[in-house]
Amino acid sequence: MIEQVIDARRHSLGGFDVGRVLPFRKRRMVGPFAFFDHMGPVDFPAGVSRDVDVRPHPHIGLSTLTYLFDGEIMHRDSVGSVQAVRPGEVNWMTAGRGITHSERFERARREGGHQDGIQVWVALPEEFEECEPSFAHVPADGLPHFGDGGVAGQLIAGEAFGLRSEVPVYSPLFYIHWTVPAGARVEMPTGVAERAVYVASGQVEAGGQALQAGQMAVFNPGTAPAIRAVEDAVLIALGGEPVGPRFIDWNFVSSRKERIEQAKADWRAGRMKLPDADSDEFIPLPGDPEAQANPMS
Template sequence: MIELVIDQRRKDLGGFEVGRVLPYAKRRAVGPFVFFDHMGPVDMPAGLPRTVDVRPHPHIGISTLTYLFDGEITHRDSLGVQQDIRPAEVNWMTAGSGVTHSERFERARREGGRLEGIQAWVALPDGQEEIDPSFQHVGTTELPTWSEDGIKGRLAAGEAFGMKAGVSTFSPLHYLHLELEPGARFQTPTNHSESAVYVVSGLVEIDDGRPLGHGQMAVLEKKIASVVCALEPSTIMVLGGEPVGERFIDWNFVSSSKDRIEQAKADWRAGRMKLPDMDDQEFIPLPADPTPPANPMS
């Protein structure tokens, strides 16, 4: 059964729009998922300006989970990693005590092309918010897939239906990508206390009730399985897990402590957070900062 429906809100990131779903005023998180952005779909022309890229910026207290349906993003971070992210792969960067990274559209700049994907933030549990930052890139061979009864599925992270993805997570969760043919029916997992269904494209019905279309997320009742029926060809993401407790979000910083967030803001403003090794010539200033930021360390 549906507890709440959340409609994406369009946000301009300075060159292209995303559909923001989480956090939402009436629902700050689903399990450990505290942020959920639908990037695109957008057709990027060859030669697009660098101003469209996401310049270096910081994070604390989370793992970022980037998953694409179309296109390519070049990731660079302060751990020295450079990695191209392609469809059906998982880019899992754990910020912990602090990391910086950039996301650039270099292939689209050369060739043009379509971009679509989801970026989610997974809050780190108590006792692990300040772990050392790390990075994982997980290819398609490490993500379990299945196909039956009009459903093509991939487990992108966590555990569900006896399967486990090759991503080292820090708390119980599930994150599934499903392609549904018209009439296909999928029963949501109940191995975690919270779960939600997000419609990337198409139209579905949950428990033979309210239709759910592009850009909508249905937060489901806790621990109760729901049946998702595709009314037309549809792509959905199913996400959930165990809550990690209250988390505060300010810009790109997430923590159980407001004081820790203020410290992170001060560190970024003062230039105490190292920029990506291979992308250290520019950065995103702290929003609405009344004083110009120092040049972060390279």
């Protein structure tokens, strides 16, 4: 029933580490989900260095979804958005033909505090890869809540269990935050080709196999195993219909390799507009001379 278990690998963003699950050498995507980072958990002291910030950088061909369990991130982008995301909310940014943005831990620098959350990249179907860039913020009351028996669920994006999130997705998918007390069970949604569950904290059992915090289980097509919490657990369930293979290079996703090369050339030449509210610095293209001393690239 479980096709594959993927362990999060520690990846440095310069100021702090994330747990990177997707892409993985033996599993590039789950449905349209091409990237999955667990940001934290980390405790920032007040006055933490600005090195923890992610300075302005570009994307094409994808939507980013930022969702927090704890903390706050300030988002600024090249379509004029300035929007903090807090626990239970969604920042959904569609890059399309090209967008730039920054993600800064401004509250943590002022006050310190706990930071924990997930960021995913959702590949756009080919007909939307070159769409106009856009940004949407969806507050917690725009995300359906469900559950019983002590289980609390929040449908972050897509459709599941007859519910629909307000996040404006471009292809069939679901993305769920579950809090599951020890001994309780949850069932994965059906109706899409590819599905997986990530254990953000705690321990669960699925299909007779134990899953620890920091592990993602990818299920065989057509199977719907119950997931039982061995101890109190926080889960992210995700799935959807495949959109076809994608090339991923740095922050660029595309069905065409030559499109990524064009995006790299555009960024190198300064042809991609920086955020109006955050245009004093940027992350150079990795491999360029000015990027060699830049730990964020």
